[in-house]
Amino acid sequence: MTACPRCSAAVTQKTYAGVDLAECSRCQGLFASPAVVASLAESTELRGALHAAIPSLSPQRDPGAKYLHCPSCDKLMNRKVFGRVSGIIVDVCRDHGVWFDGGELGAVLDFIDRGGLAKAKRRDEEDRVEAQHAQKAALVRERLREAMETSPRHRGFGDDRPIRAQRVLDFVEDLYLIFG
C-alpha cells in the first residue's frame, strides 16, 4: 500500500468487524479488495457489523472528475457509480479493489440494504433484453431489405415502392420490439 489516493496521507491496514480494509489516516477513505466488496454484497449480517464498526462520516460531495491512482498498483482507477443507481461514485481498480472516500462505504452499505443491488440487476436484465430485441429487429430489417432489393417480383413497381417497403420494415421492427 502506498499513500492515500485522495489526499496522499499515510494509509494503514485496519480490521473492522473482521473485515480487512486499508484506511487513510487523514480523510478516512477506505480501500476494499474485490473479495471484500463481494462478501459485503452477499451478507446482510456482515454489512450491519461493518457499518457499526467503521468511522461514521457523512459522504463528502465528490470533489470532481479527478482520476485517482490505485493504492496498490498505482494505475489510474475507473470512476464508477456503485451499483449503477446509487448515485455514489467510487474509484475502482479491477485487480485490487474499490476506493471509498470518507463516508462513502457507509452510504454504499445503506444502498445495498435498501435493495439497490437487486434493482441494478433488474435494470441490467431489462437493458439486456431490450438490446436483444433491437438486435433481432435490425437483423429482420436487414434480411427483409435484402429480400426486397433482390426479389424479381418487385421489379416494375410504382414510385411508392420504397415507401411501402419502409412501412413494412417499420411494422416488422415494431412487432419485434414489442413481442421479442
Ligand SMILES: [Zn+2]
Ligand atoms: Zn486520505
Ligand SMILES: [Zn+2]
Ligand atoms: Zn490496482
